[in-house]
Amino acid sequence: MEEKNEWILQQLDELYHKADFYDKALIKATKEIIIEQDKRMFQMEGELDGTLWSPKNWYD
Amino acid sequence: MKTLVIISHPSILESSSQQFLLSVIPENEGVTVHHLEEVYPDGKIDVDKEHRLLEEHDRIIFQFPFYWYSSPAFLKHWQDEVLTDGFAHGKQGDKLAGKEFGLVFMIGVHEREYQAGGRELYSISELMKPFQAMAHKTGMVYLAPFTVFQFAYMTDEEKMELLINYQQYLTNSNDDSLEAKEAWIIKQLQKMDPEDIGQEADNIIQHTIELIEENRMSINELKVVIDQMY
Numbered sequence: 001m002e003e004k005n006e007w008i009l010q011q012l013d014e015l016y017h018k019a020d021f022y023d024k025a026l027i028k029a030t031k032e033i034i035i036e037q038d039k040r041m042f043q044m045e046g047e048l049d050g051t052l053w054s055p056k057n058w059y060d
Numbered sequence: 061m062k063t064l065v066i067i068s069h070p071s072i073l074e075s076s077s078q079q080f081l082l083s084v085i086p087e088n089e090g091v092t093v094h095h096l097e098e099v100y101p102d103g104k105i106d107v108d109k110e111h112r113l114l115e116e117h118d119r120i121i122f123q124f125p126f127y128w129y130s131s132p133a134f135l136k137h138w139q140d141e142v143l144t145d146g147f148a149h150g151k152q153g154d155k156l157a158g159k160e161f162g163l164v165f166m167i168g169v170h171e172r173e174y175q176a177g178g179r180e181l182y183s184i185s186e187l188m189k190p191f192q193a194m195a196h197k198t199g200m201v202y203l204a205p206f207t208v209f210q211f212a213y214m215t216d217e218e219k220m221e222l223l224i225n226y227q228q229y230l231t232n233s234n235d236d237s238l239e240a241k242e243a244w245i246i247k248q249l250q251k252m253d254p255e256d257i258g259q260e261a262d263n264i265i266q267h268t269i270e271l272i273e274e275n276r277m278s279i280n281e282l283k284v285v286i287d288q289m290y
Contacts, residue, residue: 025220
């Protein structure tokens, strides 16, 4: 996970424990959005690396 | 966007799931709650008033407990009285055309039973065909139903998810993409009052909003680069 995402998730965890039910729900949903964004970026970066290093592109 | 939530429930005060949903209806987001049994205790429906309400909203929701694979009887009565020829269908009956139509309903049985081989045998999609046909006939866009299974057994965390998903069903665009959800979450975070949550918490929330936006830009840039490679 990217460091900046990991850091904000920790900050949101702290807020979560102090929040009421409604804010907890929003913080939880926010964390899930960031985790999903991080996963997509990781997968796309992997796809990009894989494509760049694919032998079929070496001879173009 | 304006959303009309038409609720039919004969004993709403005794329903913990209905009370929960009522308590989390978003404020100042153009949502109107219209509980039929409360507005018409004598059962006599003011059809003109209902027509005006329908015309004033863009998304129409029926919210009810699941009784014998359908809605309570009063909601069927409402359909018979309100969705008239010349208003909802027939010649010049195009007043609902283009609006969105959604269903919110509570079911006491586990979700897995509503499928071929399950105890209830039929899927929710199959059982909801009359409502889908109604949406089709009146020219409305049928939204995927919002179902709440076994509310009584939900944990606090599950109720939190229910809260967010329900609010999105009422107020978000009909778009299940991550990008649409990000925009909705940012809007909600922006509504948090610094005076309520404190300065330190507000700093974290502002930083979170910036980060979600930055991540989105990165995702979009990566998409462009990957698309160009093929």
